[in-house]
Amino acid sequence: MEITQSDVPHTSEEIPSELGGLRMTKQRKEVYGVLLDVRDHPTAQDVFLRAKERMPSISLATVYNCLEALVGHQLVKQVNFDRAPSRYCPNLEEHVHFQDEATGEIYDVVFKAGAELTDLLDLPEGVEVRDLELTLKGTMPSSRND
Amino acid sequence: MEITQSDVPHTSEEIPSELGGLRMTKQRKEVYGVLLDVRDHPTAQDVFLRAKERMPSISLATVYNCLEALVGHQLVKQVNFDRAPSRYCPNLEEHVHFQDEATGEIYDVVFKAGAELTDLLDLPEGVEVRDLELTLKGTMPSSRND
DNA sequence: GGATCTGATTAGAACTATTCTAATTCTTCT
DNA sequence: AGAAGAATTAGAATAGTTCTAATCAGATCC
Secondary structure (H helix, E strand, O other): OOOOHHHOOOOHHHOOOEEOOEEOOHHHHHHHHHHHHOOOOOEHHHHHHHHHHHOOOOOHHHHHHHHHHHHHOOOOEEEOOOOOOOEEEOOOOOOEEEEEOOOOOEEEEOEOOOOOHHHHEOOOOOOEEEEEEEEEEEEOHHHOOO | OOOOHHHOOOOHHHOOOEEOOEEOOHHHHHHHHHHHHOOOOOEHHHHHHHHHHHOOOOOHHHHHHHHHHHHHOOOOEEEOOOOOOOEEEOOOOOOEEEEEOOOOOEEEEOEOOOOOHHHHEOOOOOOEEEEEEEEEEEEOHHHOOO
């Protein structure tokens, strides 16, 4: 069975020593904790810098290894905007990503209730969609200065 | 005004010497022609190899430059699947991409008539979407062996 | 028609995100 | 504790892409 958002810890405090079949080592906990505690879609480099604050010996290679393990075990989603460095997201709800071009910030966006994306698409008969990535870019209204 | 599919040549034979504000030099014509003539979403490397057949002096850097110019002038779309090498697509109709995981082949997929993707999304009030990329991966039924 | 100016092309070096390698260190199991 | 397997580490390597500096081509001006 697949891990869903409800199975997953909400902060770094709550990480068990095994999750979704993945042994949570000290470094994996640290990396996962970084993602859980500040949900701002950091890059591997960002994660590395944050993890280092609490675990100065951690290496960038380990951060990449841990992220790969977490993504491989579906605990974390890898988010790609064009060819920019990958970003990482611990939200397992089905969602897509919107980037505010003014600030660079990335927001999770969910589908409206009952909406099925593939209903909208004119897909060849019988295709089975395994994976889907949708990224949006644009501007937020919050930049109005009242 | 923006260039649309109906303004655009359908084969390499028909490329004018200026298009969408972009001066079509010999190399740009060649690169664009490669994309128009075989619409299989080639990588920059693929384009380079094909262009070289007819213009042996062309360099990879020029291919990248030309692709960048074409993308910048909205004559070509850049397609990214995860962090795989970018692919290039001369189809200017609104569409998304589906990759058959068995063959690696990429297909253009259009929305059903009247379908508006952003209607499905629970976007924060007032956001203006400027750009959107949707990629799907899965399997085609054609691989059944009757 | 030649000089000049701007922009395009070229080869190769440089860059950057990521992956790999080999050695070391942890865990876990007995 | 000792052995076996997995994870971590530092650093090297890789791959796609971008940059740099030099040359070249095309348009413009006289």
